[in-house]
Amino acid sequence: MILVSSCLAGFQVRYNGSHCLDHKISKLIEGNKAIPICPELLGGFSTPREPAEIIGGNGDDVLDGKAKVVEKSGRDVTEMYLKGAYATLKKAKEAHAEVVVLKEYSPSCGSAMIYNGEFKSKKIIGNGVTTALLKRNGIQVISEEQLFL
Ligand code: SF4
Numbered sequence: 001m002i003l004v005s006s007c008l009a010g011f012q013v014r015y016n017g018s019h020c021l022d023h024k025i026s027k028l029i030e031g032n033k034a035i036p037i038c039p040e041l042l043g044g045f046s047t048p049r050e051p052a053e054i055i056g057g058n059g060d061d062v063l064d065g066k067a068k069v070v071e072k073s074g075r076d077v078t079e080m081y082l083k084g085a086y087a088t089l090k091k092a093k094e095a096h097a098e099v100v101v102l103k104e105y106s107p108s109c110g111s112a113m114i115y116n117g118e119f120k121s122k123k124i125i126g127n128g129v130t131t132a133l134l135k136r137n138g139i140q141v142i143s144e145e146q147l148f149l
Contacts, residue, residue, distance in 0.1 A: 035095055092134060111127055
């Protein structure tokens, strides 16, 4: 089984209430080959919500307590991001997922690049919080950009 980001499956769960449907992903869902998950909703957020970025590092640094996730208005939401990451890991283990396809650039789901914490659309190399945790637990994470069916 594969876990995929809910927003890639067409669910309107992004911070601004939109989705980012990827037809490769929706075909997997329709064929009962994938389960949609949204780490941020699992962490207790609702939609819409404020945009957030990792400040002071990347998802690995957040797991290590060296960086935090902060909303644009300044609220520290690190604990909610961690909660969502661990809830996603639990679901991945329950589904025996060997591969997880997550939305690139998200502070939760990014797997190659994330935004740099300045809220100026600048990207840096790094994992999101959920991606970092899944990888540490031996689960392969790729983005929709790396999925070729
Ligand atoms: Fe949820 Fe990840 Fe999509 Fe953000 S990128 S809406 S956390 S599934």
